[in-house]
Amino acid sequence: MSRVTLITPKSPPPAPPPQDLYAKRKQIYPKLAHGKFRTVKWVAMAGMLGIYYLVPWLRWDRGAGVPDQAVLADFAGERFFFFGIEIWPQEAYYLAGLMILAALGLFLVTSLFGRVWCGYACPQTVWTDLYIWVERAFEGDRAARMRLDAKPVSFNKAWRKVGKHAVWLLIAFVTGGAFILYFHDAQMIAQTFFIGEAPLSAYWFAAILTGTTYALAGTMREQVCTYLCPWPRIQAALTDEHALNVTYRYDRGEPRGPHRKGESWEGRGDCIDCKQCVQVCPMGIDIRDGAQLECIHCALCIDACDEMMKKVERPTGLIAYDTDIAVARRAAGMPAQYRLIRARTVLYAALMVAIAVLMAWGLLNRGTFEVNVLKDRSPPYVRLSGGDVRNGYTLKLVNKSGEAREMSLEANGIDGLELEVIGLEATEAGRIFLPVAAHGVDRYRIFVTVPQETAGGRDHFTLLLQDTATGELHGNRTSFMAPGD
């Protein structure tokens, strides 16, 4: 028998109201803001788009046989070029370091000034801004766009819509097209792309980036930030009550209400409930509801509010970069407090400096020549018919410089040791000269033979390589194995 007693409700619960589990996107019509943050955003947009489109065309002479593009991720050649820096695949940790540096930079900026990245620098924001600018050019500002969308189809509406989407697609294509310039020689790809001779991957990526740019900046916009991007979720862990966020100062603004000219400001807040902050918001939110997931901190509501405050002759800054704690303290009648230097900001800054120093030190001190000696594991040693013992090695010489080199090779450290390189003759002095190509890796098979008398167990010797032109010396101590203990 079951011990569970079922409770029968006195009256059955009301039937759930029929409702939609899926929300239709509400079109947002952001109004054009005027002010210092809008200006900063225009300048930042021009700068970042300029960098994106122009950098692939910069040249950097590296000598013959090597790409002369200043910034290039050369997958076919297995190299990454950044001006004077040439990264080999085995040095991908520099790229990892760059990523870590960027992440820490994001953390630091977020804990100091909130979502500056989202508001000014994120490609989603920059391209959406550009797309809205185009939209405004064709359809007018917020009110005109809303009117146009409400109208039935007409010639006027059609050409504006078609024009807008055509320019959007053109921008999208140029965006996708510029992306592939970073992976192939820009001049070559720009010529071959239009005559159908570029690599298939170039068309593929240009098409993908064209599609995503058009969809994300044209039709999805704020939905990308709200539904697709993980950063709004992560930033909640990075911000705190001391971070400067775009904030509605409710201590000053409330109680809000319409204000007629000449009325007293006594006993009321400065917010006149004009909703300008809502109308300029590209995310379609009300900043006066407080910090929220959707807010990208683009600061356009600050511009909109300041403009209104000037009109009603109240001090600007009702919406401003401010901290939660400062607003709360002012509301409680205490003086505001700002603390930019906090444990987390110090930690992020210190980590950034440490990693930057480490990377700079690594880059400045990295050699252009590398010697790798790989001992044969099978057989570990070979006893020759005369009783002598021989070990085989593969010598990998990595030359990262633009000059071909010639390295002289000798070995010492074990009595009676003899060195032999397959395919090369030794000089009388016992030296062997190994050519190494520029920007390449050369492999040599070498044999080291030790007489029966001095061979036994594990021993060590040194391979000495010297650049015959510069005298640069590389020693490599390696092991020699023989039967015995």
Added chain:
Amino acid sequence: MSEHHKDIDQPTGVETTGHEWDGIKELNNPLPRWWLYIWYGTIAFSIGYMVVMPAIPALPGLGTNTRGLAGQSDRIAVAEQVESLRSQRSASGAALLTASLEEIETDRELQQFAMASGESAFGDNCATCHGAGGRGAKGYPTLADDSWLWSGTLEGIEYTLQHGIRHEEDADTRFSLMPAFGRDRLLERQQIDDVVNHVLSLSGREVDEAASKRGADIFAAQCASCHGANGTGDRTVGAPNLTDDIWVFGGEYRDVYNTVYNARNAHMPAWGERLDEATIKSLAVYVHSLGGGE
């Protein structure tokens, strides 16, 4: 619709779905509608995919899976890739065919190509017996040392690879037979003991001097014709040098006794029947480079 009142959750201000369990209400935070459309899109895509690509597994009576309109088959694709790789290689392979073995070894580019293809062919075909890197095993000669049964020159190695050793299907195979002195009653057990003592003395081992002395006469009569009067061997018949310390079948007394009693006469297949000429040349260059090349 409007006769139902909306149930709003007070703390969040979000509408509930009306579902309630012990006072816990489910909030309705609706998904964006395009999300739903993407899901519909994936369903439509999967139908198209099933039509175009092989999707329905072999059913009884159908024999094989459905091919789809694209006729895609991974097996055929792999075969095509192998074929295209072969034709790509044949360009470099053609250079190998025309070049002599010496030219291959001295031309750095050809040598690197031959070494790479030789190494992989060695791993596929030779390492089973001769070990990785030609380290050898009991009964299978070490290819990395300087002791050769037949020949250690490039041409010699190529010939061995081509025709094999005691591979009777190949008329040109390297061939010789050592008699099984004990099994075939050519020598008494005592005589074999004597001759083994003598053979071991050739490489400087400590042996029974009297036996070795007796064995020297037997060696001269029975063995010297192939292994040479001094026991230094004869490569024309693949007779190993007995004066060094390298033993294919082991250098202990009982190993050598066993060899004399039963004879060994090891086999190696003729690879000319199985591998193309460019591969054989690559293998010859690779084996020659292992350390014993002459």
